[in-house]
Amino acid sequence: MRHPNGWVSQLNTRLLPYFAASFTIALVLAVIWTLERSEKKQFLDQTRGDVLNKISTTRARLEVALNQRLFVTRGILAYVSTINANLTQQEFERLASVVAPQQEGTEFLALYKNGIVSHIYPLKGNEKAIGFNPMSIPEEREAFQRAIDTRSTVFAGPVKLVPKGNWGFISRTPIFLTPPDKPPESGPNWGLVSIGFDRDTLFKEAGLFDQSAELQYVIRGKDALGTSGEVFFGNPNILKQNPVLLEVTLPNGSWQLAAIPTAGWPTSAPISRWLWIGGTLVALLAGALVFILVSAPERLREAVRRATAALQASENALKEANEELETRVEERTAQLAQANQEITTLNDLLKAENVRMSAELEVTRRLQQMILPKDEELKSIVGLEIAGFMEPATEVGGDYYDVLQSNNGRVKIGIGDVTGHGLESGVLMIMVQTAVRTLLEGNETDPRKFLDILNRTIYQNVQRMGSDKNLTLSLLDYCDRRLSLSGQHEEMIIVRSGGEIERIDTLDLGFPIGLEADIIDFVTHTEVQLQPGDVVVLYTDGITEAENINQAQYGIERLCEVLTRHWQQPAQEIRQAIMEDLRQYIGDQQVYDDITLLVLKQK
Structure with a gap:
């Protein structure tokens, strides 16, 4: 009768090849999982970088389109404040007909002298607006008074514009007269200048409807209230999907522009499938080789131990290389993000300055031709x-x-x-x-x-x-x-x-x-x-x-x-x-x- 310890020893000897093969397969698959996870993170960071570049361009176009329309009122403001505070409706229409058609989607330009609509362009279809007192409406009164008290532009919308009933935005800027030998706009308040323009025309010009960008956009911050404002464009659920966020600067506040890829964020890297297929084959081959070696006579066991040690060393080296690679990827990603932010900021400043100077030169050139x-x-x-x-x-x-x-x-x-x-x-x-x-x-x-x-x-x-x-x-x-x-x-x-x-x-x-x-x-x-x-x-x-x-x-x-x-x-x-x-x-x-x-x- 055999001793029980002999049976146990014999049983362990028979099971050892299976255990060694299974361990080898698991070890190789663990390495593959680590590599696949690193590739996935790198691909996700690259995708977010691409989305950041595209949304930065969209924001720049949106701010340029907004500033071009808002600057129309600056030219009219300067004319009324310094040149002719008693212009007639005919003079106003002639001035507005020069600057307004340059900006597509402009619905109206209006002057509010002493808080009452005194001039409007185009007059046809808006005759009933002449003499209208917006101070009689509580919401309008608050916006008008805020613009005068802060001596700055108040931006509102989107709101329904009359008479078409389309959605758009309204900007109101106070006009202060410039007395002789005094600093500009240091005199009493004359009234306000207002411009209304179509929402969809603005967004189309900014590229928000461009499907080739392969992005889903959402904008919140109605009435320039930023993150505390309502969502007025896009699907609000996008804000719950870790989007890329940028701020769109407005005269009296901001919007928050968010975007994600049209197909959502990637769940795996393009190489993940092939990495798992190849890794699984390698794991099976390695497991089979270990099984053969462990099952061999005693003279082969030393080779098995050496191979195992070499495999362990390779695994450690692979882990160290992978960690170093992740560190380098993170550092490079941070450098690229910082460089992109600096380039975006400089690009925004240059575009805004270029738009401002182009608009000033265009208004002055038009005035020269008119006189x-x-x-x-x-x-x-x-x-x-x-x-x-x-x-x-x-x-x-x-x-x-x-x-x-x-x-x-x-x-x-x-x-x-x-x-x-x-x-x-x-x-x-x-x-x-x-x-x-x-x-x-x-x-x-x-x-x-x-x-x-x-x-x-x-x-x-x-x-x-x-x-x-x-x-x-x-x-x-x-x-x-x-x-x-x-x-x-x-x-x-x-x-x-x-x-x-x-x-x-x-x-x-x-x-x-x-x-x-x-x-x-x-x-x-x-x-x-x-x-x-x-x-x-x-x-x-x-x-x-x-x-x-x-x-x-x-x-x-x-x-x-x-x-x-x-x-x-x-x-x-x-x-x-x-x-x-x-x-x-x-x-x-x-x-x-x-x-x-x-x-x-x-x-």
Whole structure:
């Protein structure tokens, strides 16, 4: 009879191969599980990084689209505050028709003078809104009062817009007047300016409906209340699925923009399936090999022990390599996230600044074009044929010309050139036009006093702006075939009937405007008698200093040659002949200065 311990020993010997094979299989599968988990985490981090990049782009487009629409009100606010606080409905419609159509989805622009709707665009279909007092509605009263008290924009929505009934947003900005010699908007409250625009048009422009992005979006923060506001776009359940979150900045608050992939977050990496298939095969092969080795005679057991030790060492090395890989992936992911955030922030700042400056330049350029004399005004001047042309070198030019007629029949003609280009030069040009019209309406007829008052006005404004801009300016008074010329600018060319050229130098007739506070001692004037058929040409240095491909200037002599050949033609055709010759001379060369031309012909 065998001893029980012998049976146990024999039983252990028989079971040992199975135990060793099972342990080997389990060990290999554990390693595969660790690798698969690492791949899954890395793939999930990569997916979140992709979603962050896409939602960052969407947020940037959304903020740009919002700022473009809200900046429309800034241009109107500046016009009412500093230029014309008593504009009529017709003037408001003309101004709004320039800026509003640039932004798709704009439903209305409105002015609330003293809290009551006084101006609206478009007027058609909104006539009943004129005279409406929103202060009679508690919710509206609170929003209006908050905008005035905080002196900032109040943004609301989405709300239903009338009369269409579509969903949209409304922005209300208070208007404070700018008293003379006072800081901007430091005066009393005039009222508010408001803009309403369509929600879906805004979201489409931002890309929220773009299915190719393969994202599900949700936005919360109705009425700019941020995370405490209601969800007004997308499925609220997305917020429970660990989305990527970004803040959309608004004038008086924010929205929270969230997104997840359309198919949801991945539950495994693309390589997981093949990793498990390959790992299972390796585990089975390793288990079979161990089973054979353990089942072999005693001389093979030493080899089994060595193989086991080697396998253990490989496992430890694999774990260490995997841990090091995870650490590197986490560090690299953090670096990429930080870099992406910095790039996104800089991109947002650059886009916002670009939108702001583009909108300012566009508003100023439109205002410049609006105040130029119209063809019907020029045709109404008795005794003269007049043809004008102005082309800025950039979005906003610094050249000025105008033809104004007073109630007593006198005609004031002006031409000037502000130093430089861009926004400041364009604003100074508008100031000069406004000052000339104001003095003309005030019946100031003395040319020396006229230029002296004009200069002091511009000089004070330039000092307030902290600008170094100034301009050359010549003013002509025309009445009964007689021209009175004052002010310093380019030479005035006269072509007498018969083709004889006269050139009048204006250097001693004045002084640059806005450079010194008092120029009365430098200002004088000269008079010219015109005969039927005489031609007077005024221009800026953008014509005479234009260069061809050999960097040779066009020059006043060539300009006089063109006039000698075409002086007998009508004013419009003379202007066309000069411009065609100038463009032929310049060729494909870039134009670096504004071009302005004014042709007068005595009937």
